[in-house]
Amino acid sequence: xxxxxIDPVSKRYIYQxxxxxxxxxxxxxxxxxxxxxxxxxxxxxxxxxxYAYHKFDILLAFNYSKxxxxxxxxxxxxxxxxxxxxxxxxxxxxxxxKNEIFHGLKSKPARFSYSNLFFFEPECVITKCDDEIFMYSxxxxxxSLALAYNKDYNSHPTKGHLESIESKASYIDKINKIKxxxxxxxxxxxxxxxxxxxxYNQINLSSLFNDLKSIAPNPFSCYLKLGNNALISVSPERxxxxxxxxxxxxxxxxxxSVGKSREEYESNRNFLKNSEKEKAENVMIVDLxxxxxxxxxxxxxxxxxxxxxxxxFSQYFQMISTVVAExxxxxxxxxxxxxxxxxxxxxxxxxxxxIQLIDELETNPRELFSGAVGYFSPDGxxxxxxxxxxxQINLEKQFLSFTTGSAIxxxxxxxxxxxxxxxxxxxxxxxxxxxxx
Numbered sequence: 001x002x003x004x005x006i007d008p009v010s011k012r013y014i015y016q017x018x019x020x021x022x023x024x025x026x027x028x029x030x031x032x033x034x035x036x037x038x039x040x041x042x043x044x045x046x047x048x049x050x051y052a053y054h055k056f057d058i059l060l061a062f063n064y065s066k067x068x069x070x071x072x073x074x075x076x077x078x079x080x081x082x083x084x085x086x087x088x089x090x091x092x093x094x095x096x097x098k099n100e101i102f103h104g105l106k107s108k109p110a111r112f113s114y115s116n117l118f119f120f121e122p123e124c125v126i127t128k129c130d131d132e133i134f135m136y137s138x139x140x141x142x143x144s145l146a147l148a149y150n151k152d153y154n155s156h157p158t159k160g161h162l163e164s165i166e167s168k169a170s171y172i173d174k175i176n177k178i179k180x181x182x183x184x185x186x187x188x189x190x191x192x193x194x195x196x197x198x199x200y201n202q203i204n205l206s207s208l209f210n211d212l213k214s215i216a217p218n219p220f221s222c223y224l225k226l227g228n229n230a231l232i233s234v235s236p237e238r239x240x241x242x243x244x245x246x247x248x249x250x251x252x253x254x255x256x257s258v259g260k261s262r263e264e265y266e267s268n269r270n271f272l273k274n275s276e277k278e279k280a281e282n283v284m285i286v287d288l289x290x291x292x293x294x295x296x297x298x299x300x301x302x303x304x305x306x307x308x309x310x311x312x313f314s315q316y317f318q319m320i321s322t323v324v325a326e327x328x329x330x331x332x333x334x335x336x337x338x339x340x341x342x343x344x345x346x347x348x349x350x351x352x353x354x355i356q357l358i359d360e361l362e363t364n365p366r367e368l369f370s371g372a373v374g375y376f377s378p379d380g381x382x383x384x385x386x387x388x389x390x391x392q393i394n395l396e397k398q399f400l401s402f403t404t405g406s407a408i409x410x411x412x413x414x415x416x417x418x419x420x421x422x423x424x425x426x427x428x429x430x431x432x433x434x435x436x437x
């Protein structure tokens with residue numbers, strides 16, 4: 001570990017690390033109550049795309065220094081923070097932040113103690129980009145303490161009990177109700193989700209995260225531990241990123257299995273690429289995102305860089321579009337979030353009516369699912385995922401939950417939509433050694 005300098009913006013001490021030191025410090029940081037790891041799983045190194053917009057391969061932040069928690073403040077305190085200082089912030093927007101953005105909405109009784117938003121200013125931040133690894137510390141770092149740490153984190157979760165919250169018959173009944181709303185013109189697309197609960201006897205977050213990444217190495221994976229609550233996600237989807245004055249959204253709509261052979265792989269890929277139904281779902285959300293970004297963008301700057309891009313993942317193909325815009329002068333963070341949250345890919349369109357129907361029809365609260373986890377950097381940039389393909393975990397109650405959904409349109413087949421939700425949960429079923437529900 002080599003001391004480099006003091007960062008002139010954040011005033012943090014900068015150290016250069018090698019990969020072994022990163023692994024040691026990562027293991028040592030498990031002890032802290034507040035910890036966030038954002039990991040691209042090297043996805044874009046294996047799948048080249050000029051629309052990646054990744055700044056880091058890995059970001060690790062740990063140790064409590066200062067937090068913004070809207071049990072006592074609200075979204076606008078993010079703006080106040082950035083007026084006062086320029087430093088790293090890590091945390092989340094939960095799905096229930098919608099209640100502050102759209103008045104009159106309510107939440108179902110919570111199973112986890114997530115705030116509507118939570119951000120903390122960590123004591124240490126580690127960035128990895130290719131072979132360059134740096135640590136930014138608020139104080140002189142005690143490297144001997146961290147690098148001598150040898151605790152083994154290879155234990156695996158014990159087998160527990162899985163419960164599906166909704167039967168297939170109930171799910172299909174809800175899809176038929178949604179299609180009736182579409183027929184009546186109330187919405188033209190709605191993302192409907194079902195939830196699974198799992199109780200366990202023993203669990204290790206680090207090994208769980210690494211095991212899930214090995215099954216599904218997705219570019220917006222994250223591991224979040226805040227007290228007794230934790231989140232592990234292998235998300236393939238970006239909610240929103242900022243690069244200087246450019247804002248980027250990459251909604252996903254369109255999913256199909258990669259198949260079990262090379263022939264199925266190519267056949268399924270071509271089927272998704274040419275599916276009018278999937279393209280119709282995708283373009284509906286693209287139009288919604290364009291409308292969202294137009295509220296905070298310079299005139300005529302919103303455009304679609306890629307439409308209907310087909311991307312391979314370990315177990316499925318996804319149809320991803322990229323929408324970008326140039327921000328207006330003096331736009332605040334709260335303006336950006338209010339204009340675009342919750343993300344249209346997880347609600348439907350029109351957004352408010354879709355959210356109201358989701359609140360009415362879904363059995364369980366989403367909480368962090370359909371929210372976003374990410375960071376703000378000292379230069380004013382940020383990057384947030386969409387929390388999908390994820391486990392929400394209550395460490396005290398030894399309980400976890402995962403939710404999957406699909407976009408419902410007038411062309412949807414109820415049985416196919418149900419099977420799509422199981423496909424999206426496939427990596428988690430494998431992780432928990434489950435073959436079916």
